[in-house]
Amino acid sequence: MTDGWNIVVCVKQVPDADDVSIDPETGRLNRSDAEAVMNAPDYNAVEAALELRDEVGGTVTALSMGPPNADAVLRVAVGMGADDGVLLSDPAFGGSDTWPTSLALARAAEELDADVVFGGEETTDSSTGQVPPGIAAHNGWAQLTYVEELESRPEEDKLVAKRDVEGGYERVAAELPVVVAMGFGENDPRPAGLHRKIYAETDFEPETWTAEDLGIEDEVGLAVSPTQVGGMDTADPVPREQEVVDETDELAEQIAEVL
Amino acid sequence: MAATSDTSADIEEHEDVWVFVEQHDGEVANVTWELLSKGRDLADERGENLVALVMGENIDETDIPEQCIARGADKVLIADDPVFEPYRSDPYGEQFRHLVETHKPAIALIGGTHTGRDFAGRVAVPTHAGLTADCTELEMEDGRYEMRRPAFGGDALATIICPEHRPQMSTVRPGVFPAAEPDADRDGEIEEVEVVVDEADTMTEVLEREVGDVADITDADxxxxxxxxxxxxxxxxxxxxxxxxxxxxxxxxxxxxxxxxxxxxxxxxxxxxxxxxxxxxxxxxxxxxxxxxxxxxxxxxxxxxxxxxxxxxxxxxxxxxxxxxxxxxxxxxxxxxxxxxx
The missing domain is CATH 3.40.50.1220 (TPP-binding domain)
Incomplete structure (x- = not known):
């Protein structure tokens, strides 16, 4: 592959976690005021995608699924340096759990003839981490999750990853195409360049694809999602003494009591 | 890999509670024993068997199957082949798909470690399973399996159900449930299953693995x-x-x-x-x-x-x-x- 790799990076629009609050009167969640932002771990995915393009050549296409205004996260990725962006947007996607979501992204990655698909470790609003392995499984591709570092081997059509595993790490070589979930915080995402940012926010128009465009109109949405939300409860706080002491010795005595 | 359409008749064929035994070089991750204790409760309530699934190499040289039985499993399925050591998502995923198709479990519990989450995300797709991450409560309610997990950054607890697809899969972080204590007098069955994965078909190769003693903070007083x-x-x-x-x-x-x-x-x-x-x-x-x-x-x-x-x-x-x-x-x-x- 002398003309570089087709690199796709998946990004998601989420409510800003710092803005989600609980209404003290009703105990219900208040998400309406929360600003919509790009999922924080996705910045590491975009950075890794751009670094890989710098190494092996090719293009980076940002890919998202969401309502029409989710194009904002594609603009963030393009501002950072992605070459293009595609938004999967269709009311038919509504209510999709991770199974159809990863199917839609997998079909789009195939359509984009991807060699490498990046995603973040997990999203801050759902925190499942299931979508990157799901994309890989739908396409029968290799997967590398919890990635700390990457090493490209274009002459072998392989990507080598250092992965974080319990108690240590492993280095795994994967054949292309491969799906990579970058570990959160594993690199330093670049800031958007001024000119690129202006382009991303003005002239850049992402393509929008529907479920029908991907040929999966009967395989997405709430009805085909294996999991459903059966209910939602606010978590009850554990009752505590809440006693604040003035002297360390008093604290030490309380600790000694427990011991 | 087309989606399989599950029917209600098909759902009724699925039974038993499975636990994925996470092991590396014969060392079992503690979360496995925690899942066996929860799995035992669920299997008892459902009137079904608790099945431990072990994949690896030379498992017969370890006491892992006996340990699983001592800690609550009625049956241990072993897929033994060099292709399964160390863990890789592609051969593990392919073997799991085969086992689900041939054995039809109702529920599968998997540790919420990096390895467990890598595995769960991979295997839920071809089996068209419902997968819920990071469950903190797993209960049978009027015959229905309910998985509860934190939502919205932990401010709420969502109940997730999986009415029309099997298996119903849950990952659970280490320490959520107490570990099952071994009882050497328990009896169980050990079955070696057919290995359907060939090294030539794998897409990945583990070049190096550096794992030290994993600190266990969950047991400390x-x-x-x-x-x-x-x-x-x-x-x-x-x-x-x-x-x-x-x-x-x-x-x-x-x-x-x-x-x-x-x-x-x-x-x-x-x-x-x-x-x-x-x-x-x-x-x-x-x-x-x-x-x-x-x-x-x-x-x-x-x-x-x-x-x-x-x-x-x-x-x-x-x-x-x-x-x-x-x-x-x-x-x-x-x-x-x-x-x-x-």
Whole structure:
């Protein structure tokens, strides 16, 4: 592959976690005021995608699924340096759990003839981490999750990853195409360049694809999602003494009591 | 890999509760024993078998199958082949798909470790399973399997159901459930299954694997945990933990700063601990952290900010810098050794 790799990076629009609050009167969640932002771990995915393009050549296409205004996260990725962006947007996607979501992204990655698909470790609003392995499984591709570092081997059509595993790490070589979930915080995402940012926010128009465009109109949405939300409860706080002491010795005595 | 359309008749064919046994080089991750204890309860309520699934190489040279039976499994399925050591998602996923198609489990429990989450995300797709991550409660309610997990950063608990697809899969973080105690008198069946994966068909190769002793903070009676207030210096926490025969833990932020190893992270994306004594030092008390420690018997808070939420979630607290307070605590216990049980 002398003309570089087709690199796709998946990004998601989420409510800003710092803005989600609980209404003290009703105990219900208040998400309406929360600003919509790009999922924080996705910045590491975009950075890794751009670094890989710098190494092996090719293009980076940002890919998202969401309502029409989710194009904002594609603009963030393009501002950072992605070459293009595609938004999967269709009311038919509504209510999709991770199974159809990863199917839609997998079909789009195939359509984009991807060699490498990046995603973040997990999203801050759902925190499942299931979508990157799901994309890989739908396409029968290799997967590398919890990635700390990457090493490209274009002459072998392989990507080598250092992965974080319990108690240590492993280095795994994967054949292309491969799906990579970058570990959160594993690199330093670049800031958007001024000119690129202006382009991303003005002239850049992402393509929008529907479920029908991907040929999966009967395989997405709430009805085909294996999991459903059966209910939602606010978590009850554990009752505590809440006693604040003035002297360390008093604290030490309380600790000694427990011991 | 087309989606299989599950029918209600098909659903009724699925039975038994499976536990994925996470092992590397014959060492079983503790979360496996925790899943066996929860799985035993679920299988009893459903009137079904608890099945432990072991994949690896030369499993017959280990006591893993016997351990699984001693800790609650009625049956152990073993897929033994060099292709399964060490773990890789593609051969494990292919073998699991085959086993689900031939054995039709109703429920599958998987540890919420990096390996377990890598595996679960991979295998849920070809089996068209419903997969719920990071469950903290798993219950049978009127014959229906209900998986509860934190939502919206831990402010709420969502109940997830999977009415029309099997298996129903759940990942569970380490420490959420107590580990099953071994009972050497239990009986169970061991079955070697056909291996359907060939090394030539794999897409990945593990070039190197460096794994040391994994710290286990979930068993400690005393946990001394630090957050951003540690400002890069965990030394006093280590010293206090050593004195009180406890373990050191940390918030996600502190782990990400590189101040301490990830295996010691407590909270939504780390481990759940329930020690007798939890000392939260320089920890503000974000909901994601509280979730991993709020079953502790007694919580002590040390924080410079009197308005930090940790004080509402602690039994006893002191407003102050941990780098002053902890050395004073160390001094107290050095002078009052009788306060520490032998």
């Amino acid at each position: 005393v946990v001394v945990a630090g957050g951003m207030g540690a400002e890069g210096d965990f030394e006093p926490l280590w010293e206090l933990a050593d004195l009180l025969d406890g373990e050191v833990a940390a918030t996600r932020d502190a782990v990400e700063e590189g101040w301490i190893e990830p295996a010691r992270q407590v909270g939504q994306t780390g481990k759940t601990v329930r020690p007798k004594l939890y000392i939260a030092a320089g920890i503000s008390g974000a909901i994601q952290h509280l979730e991993g420690m709020d079953d502790s018997e007694t919580v002590i808070a040390i924080n410079t900010d009197p308005n930090a939420p940790i004080f509402d979630n602690a039994d006893y607290g002191i407003v102050g810098d941990l780098h002053e307070v902890i050395p004073e605590l160390i001094e107290y216990f050095q002078e009052n050794e009788e306060a520490i049980p032998a």
